[in-house]
Amino acid sequence: xxxxxxxxxxxxxxxxxxxxxxxxxxRARHVGRDILASLRMLVGxxxxxxxxxxxxxxEQSIDRMTSEARQLGANAVVDVRFSTSHVMAGAAExxxxxxAVVLEEN
Numbered sequence: 163x164x165x166x167x168x169x170x171x172x173x174x175x176x177x178x179x180x181x182x183x184x185x186x187x188x189r190a191r192h193v194g195r196d197i198l199a200s201l202r203m204l205v206g207x208x209x210x211x212x213x214x215x216x217x218x219x220x221e222q223s224i225d226r227m228t229s230e231a232r233q234l235g236a237n238a239v240v241d242v243r244f245s246t247s248h249v250m251a252g253a254a255e256x257x258x259x260x261x262a263v264v265l266e267e268n
Contacts, residue, residue: 163237168241184257
């Protein structure tokens with residue numbers, strides 16, 4: 163399935179717009195990893211456990227969005243956007259959304 167942050171896909175035309183689709187997940191931090199992350203913040207550098215957790219959350223959100231798009235009969239999602247929000251102490255939501263469409267090659 164084509165996923166694009168732009169409103170159109172070069173070499174294709176939108177023949178049908180099916181509506182907004184979304185996927186999300188909420189992830190919580192791990193207390194043990196928080197201790198290590200706190201130490202990392204003291205010395206600087208990447209907090210790789212959190213980087214990995216957020217990458218997995220983005221992929222899961224994309225999978226959920228594309229699954230919803232397929233159920234509508236789409237072969238692409240355009241105007242895709244990501245949003246992250248704080249849900250509660252130690253938990254964040256990753257939301258991805260876009261417009262499900264049917265594309266045909268020009």
